[in-house]
Amino acid sequence: MTGDISMKVLTDANIGEVVKVGKNDARDSLKERLLALGLTNGANVEVLRKGPKNNLTVYRIRGAMIALRNEESGLIEIL
Amino acid sequence: MGLTAQSTKLESMNDVFNISRTDAQKVIALAGNPNTGKSTVFNYLTGLNQHTGNWPGKTVVSARGEYKYNEKEYIIVDLPGSYSLFTASKDEEVSRDFICYGDYDAIVVVLDATCLERNLNLVFQISEITNKIILCVNLIDEAKKKNIVLDKEGLENELNIPIILTSARKGIGMNELKKAIEKVASSNIEDKPYTVRYDDKIEKRVSEIIPYLEEMNISNPRWSALRMLDSPIDVFSYKKNNNLSMDQAKYLADKLKIEPDNQVIREKISEQNYNYANYLKQKYVIEDYAKLNRDKKIDDIVTSKIFGIPIMLLLLSLILWITIQGANVPSQILSNLFFGFQPKLAGWLIKLGAPDFVIGIIVDGVYGTLAWVVSVMLPPMAIFFPLFSLFEDLGYLPRVAFNLDHLFKKACAHGKQCLSMCMGLGCNAAGVIGCRIIDSPRERLIAIITNNFIPCNGRFPTIIAIASAFFAVTSSSFVNSAVPALFITLLIVLGVFITLAVSYLLSKTLLKGIPSTFTLELPPYRVPQIGRLIYTSIIDRTIFVLSRAVVIAAPAGAITWLISNIYIGDLSILAHISNFLEPAAYLIGLDGFILMAFIVGIPANEIVIPVLLMAYLSTGTLTDFESIGHLRTILMSNGWTPLTALNTMLFSLLHWPCSTTLLTIKKETGSIKWTAAAFFIPTAIAFAVCFITASIYRIIF
Numbered sequence: 001m002t003g004d005i006s007m008k009v010l011t012d013a014n015i016g017e018v019v020k021v022g023k024n025d026a027r028d029s030l031k032e033r034l035l036a037l038g039l040t041n042g043a044n045v046e047v048l049r050k051g052p053k054n055n056l057t058v059y060r061i062r063g064a065m066i067a068l069r070n071e072e073s074g075l076i077e078i079l
Numbered sequence: 080m081g082l083t084a085q086s087t088k089l090e091s092m093n094d095v096f097n098i099s100r101t102d103a104q105k106v107i108a109l110a111g112n113p114n115t116g117k118s119t120v121f122n123y124l125t126g127l128n129q130h131t132g133n134w135p136g137k138t139v140v141s142a143r144g145e146y147k148y149n150e151k152e153y154i155i156v157d158l159p160g161s162y163s164l165f166t167a168s169k170d171e172e173v174s175r176d177f178i179c180y181g182d183y184d185a186i187v188v189v190l191d192a193t194c195l196e197r198n199l200n201l202v203f204q205i206s207e208i209t210n211k212i213i214l215c216v217n218l219i220d221e222a223k224k225k226n227i228v229l230d231k232e233g234l235e236n237e238l239n240i241p242i243i244l245t246s247a248r249k250g251i252g253m254n255e256l257k258k259a260i261e262k263v264a265s266s267n268i269e270d271k272p273y274t275v276r277y278d279d280k281i282e283k284r285v286s287e288i289i290p291y292l293e294e295m296n297i298s299n300p301r302w303s304a305l306r307m308l309d310s311p312i313d314v315f316s317y318k319k320n321n322n323l324s325m326d327q328a329k330y331l332a333d334k335l336k337i338e339p340d341n342q343v344i345r346e347k348i349s350e351q352n353y354n355y356a357n358y359l360k361q362k363y364v365i366e367d368y369a370k371l372n373r374d375k376k377i378d379d380i381v382t383s384k385i386f387g388i389p390i391m392l393l394l395l396s397l398i399l400w401i402t403i404q405g406a407n408v409p410s411q412i413l414s415n416l417f418f419g420f421q422p423k424l425a426g427w428l429i430k431l432g433a434p435d436f437v438i439g440i441i442v443d444g445v446y447g448t449l450a451w452v453v454s455v456m457l458p459p460m461a462i463f464f465p466l467f468s469l470f471e472d473l474g475y476l477p478r479v480a481f482n483l484d485h486l487f488k489k490a491c492a493h494g495k496q497c498l499s500m501c502m503g504l505g506c507n508a509a510g511v512i513g514c515r516i517i518d519s520p521r522e523r524l525i526a527i528i529t530n531n532f533i534p535c536n537g538r539f540p541t542i543i544a545i546a547s548a549f550f551a552v553t554s555s556s557f558v559n560s561a562v563p564a565l566f567i568t569l570l571i572v573l574g575v576f577i578t579l580a581v582s583y584l585l586s587k588t589l590l591k592g593i594p595s596t597f598t599l600e601l602p603p604y605r606v607p608q609i610g611r612l613i614y615t616s617i618i619d620r621t622i623f624v625l626s627r628a629v630v631i632a633a634p635a636g637a638i639t640w641l642i643s644n645i646y647i648g649d650l651s652i653l654a655h656i657s658n659f660l661e662p663a664a665y666l667i668g669l670d671g672f673i674l675m676a677f678i679v680g681i682p683a684n685e686i687v688i689p690v691l692l693m694a695y696l697s698t699g700t701l702t703d704f705e706s707i708g709h710l711r712t713i714l715m716s717n718g719w720t721p722l723t724a725l726n727t728m729l730f731s732l733l734h735w736p737c738s739t740t741l742l743t744i745k746k747e748t749g750s751i752k753w754t755a756a757a758f759f760i761p762t763a764i765a766f767a768v769c770f771i772t773a774s775i776y777r778i779i780f
Contacts, residue, residue: 019522022147024346024411027342029166030596031342031346032163032165032345032600033162033166033518033596034598035163035165035346035349035350036162036163036165036166036200036349037162037197037223038196038197038353038599038601039156040349040350040353041346042350042354043353045567046549048378049378049379050311050384051376051382051384051387051481051482051484051485052387052388052482052485053383053384053412053485054384054483054606055484055485055488056481056484056494056599058378058382058601059699060198060479061197062194062197062353062356062357062477063193063194063195063196063197063360063373064194064197065375065600065601065602065603066187066598066599066600066601067481067484067598067599067600067601068597068598069484069488069593069596069597071596071597071599072596072597
């Protein structure tokens, strides 16, 4: 993790925004899975919608709709 | 022994690796991302009915089938979908191991034409392993609808891999696919497919390792070199032919000062794979952004914060209502037919001079139970499952998981548990296997143990029958099906609630832990193939119900007849058992016969009601059962109150799993301890809940 507080993560991105992945801070098997889904550095991610209780957010990643919990999207730093 | 990765991994390896084949037969693997239509391709090629559905993770074990083309025989292995060869859920492991180490003559990678960029990542990974590769770009009809245009020749030339555009569900391109498989499987292709070149730093390392591997005569030097850099060393644990062994890899890593499992390198490799995929998409695919947003608009409503859950409940009650309403008439016809034939059968046997007890076993025991199971179980199931599959094919199930994830997260469980619960509606044993889509062993175990709280194929009709008998007593046929439908919806909601509560308690006690990671793909909506769907799900269910009826209901019927007609002292064995169970049964608002029927029903829940009826008929004043219209009369004359009906349904919903499910749990967890937990937890809950309702009822009335 970077100590830089001003660093924005995917969780902060607004609905409708298209953002670019800066750094993927997940580890181990989660990292592997996020990479497999295409959340690599420089990938474009569109924020589509939030679900019930703002728990899940749907993103368009590499042409597919993927839902992530805040715990996961908080590990993706965006530019 | 607990749930170890090893115990289940070895088993799944055996599942796929034991491919018996003759020399003339070619083995073809079907790989690809989840939900790209592999099973549809498989069904088309083999003519088999592998269940298909629009959600990622539906195929969790590999299926195998055969077909003939140009006089040659092919064995085709349908692998569970996987995003990558590096991820680690149980079902993806099966694919990874087979792709890396399986014995196949060609591999067909099935891609979703509407999502090429993501799908290509796996293609690049596989083309590093083998050059016997064919790309089957499936769902081109969907792509056409979304105005996606694909330059097939351009892509083919660039990748140097044969590409076939198909729509397996419409049969488009399937002959070309067979032709391409024949060509690739039967010739020695020297052509290398294009593989991604990584950055100089990685390529330099690779070029340092390769000479050593070549010297050792390793069959796949580039792939082995890359995996030495970016993977844990146990990626080499399966020894086959000239693969690099783990010992060799360790030796080389020491010698060349390689630090295995280097996540930085893995990240770089993934990034560069995806960059290339993106480049290919930009160059060879034209998309229409406006059309892409169709699914988004549907999802804005279906998964909205406000309407998501109400819509779900509404759809569930609607399906149940149609099921109850629709099953009425066929049930009546079937039961008139079967039970009308019963006296005739008895008449024939009497003419043949059969002794009384033989007639009893055959006519009242075996035939009566069979007749009940078929006429009462079949119609609702033959209506419910096509309807349910309709939503499954549309792609609605992942949306359900999406809507409910926050509840599962609070229960410290996995959101995908929803999907295994939906499979549990069909059969809890299938639901338990379906839990393989859950990565975390802890959460998978929770999902396995709680799957039973979703009523399966065998319990559903039991609940429907009782609900209809007790809550459908007005003159309006709409009310008569709407009330039970609502009631059963509530019962399912209760099942879900108990699932969540038990999951939470397990997470806080036996299976401590925090919710693990969660990623869920929402697949594009697809128009279901209604004709095929109705046909296969009806056939599916008919065969399922009938085979269970013959294998389990018939013998159980015979045994029940025997114990209810063999007397010890003044009472039949059955009455003795029932008397013995009576005190416990009374406490939970049932009677001894009901509890006994549930115990006899351990092999299959379908037989609970027929066994109960037989027990009542053999001891009570009524001795004949003519049609299901009589159900209410029989139950009432045996002292049923609304409490008995309610608690029988609750007990059916919550009690122990059937023996098939228990065996499956034993197989999936490899643990007696957890199998016992899966038996005792529901049992305890069933007793507790029924005790509470009985006590409340008795205080009030």
